[in-house]
């Protein structure tokens with residue numbers, strides 16, 4: 235029988251700096267009342283200049299490894315889902331792999347916008363089910379504040395920075411990820427985009443002058459699409475697991491807008507109390523929103539072993555999807571392992587790797603000067 239993919243560790247990291255609606259009202263023509271009425275958001279966290287997608291990802295990952303009681307060196311794969319990577323390449327996941335000391339892991343980035351975390355959980359669970367991996371770290375991390383036009387009131391009120399991480403592990407015990415639904419519709423690609431900086435429209439003076447390195451969004455259309463797919467994907471994922479909506483203990487939706495979550499709840503005829511909502515404190519952290527909300531659900535005692543939980547999200551692409559899992563919690567191995575003790579060693583290892591690479595380069599150039 236193929237092994238089951240359980241979520242055994244979870245962690246989150248948000249920057250300390252908080253940007254309130256009142257702060258925003260001093261920057262653009264808006265009000266706290268308007269933002270709260272239309273989105274449910276009161277404040278969001280914004281990365282400091284020293285922070286980046288990778289630093290937030292590493293902090294969330296270290297917490298998740300600690301909860302799972304797993305050594306970074308036991309990871310087989312690191313997946314970072316992000317729309318705000320450190321660079322187009324190298325993958326942010328490789329920077330995270332190096333900083334964690336996940337010395338035996340493959341690492342790659344995944345871009346499916348706000349739905350990315352659900353896509354990443356799907357890939358991780360399939361890798362575990364197929365037997366190709368045992369321990370996988372999945373991170374959703376964003377610093378969308380770096381791509382926000384702080385003069386555009388249509389978008390700047392929405393987004394916040396943060397990261398959340400899960401450890402997925404193989405086990406013969408039934409449970410964990412039971413079903414997933416992944417969907418896309420590229421005909422709506424123009425509704426939410428970051429137009430320039432890719433191969434289609436490389437960076438130029440013109441793209442900078444035209445604000446094309448910032449998020450562009452048709453809010454009304456994205457809203458209409460979101461209200462349609464959230465309930466649809468939830469129904470599909472529950473059906474795929476041969477369960478009924480009544481069997482679902484908690485729904486953790488992508489935190490974009492309280493009105494979208496409310497509309498999904500009404501369409502599913504499920505009370506809003508069965509949804510985890512924290513958009514008021516973080517805004518839309520894109521692919522990080524579901525794992526951050528999961529950490530808070532656990533802290534609030536809303537996740538117990540055996541509970542059926544649905545993750546459901548939507549975003550640019552257009553993409554949308556859902557995952558249904560039976561919550562299990564950590565496996566609690568016999569020997570306590572403390573990944574924090576690895577931090578110093580990991581830095582030394584990375585430094586030594588760079589040093590050896592430079593020395594090898596010097597020797598190579600002195601031996602083969604023309605090459």
Ligand code: UT7
Nearest residue numbers: 263264265268272348387388391453454456457490491549
């Ligand atoms: O992860 C996916 C990311 N994207 C989303 O989830 C976005 C989904 N869409 C939304 O959440 C909503 O469409 C918004 C919150 C972005 C906008 O709410 P809305 O109720 O759809 O407003 P609207 O775009 O229809 O605009 C209504 C009015 C407009 O004025 P007029 O044309 O009626 O005079 C806007 O110019 O509100 C105006 N407006 C604002 N007013 C005050 C737009 N943004 C603001 C603002 N403050 N920040």
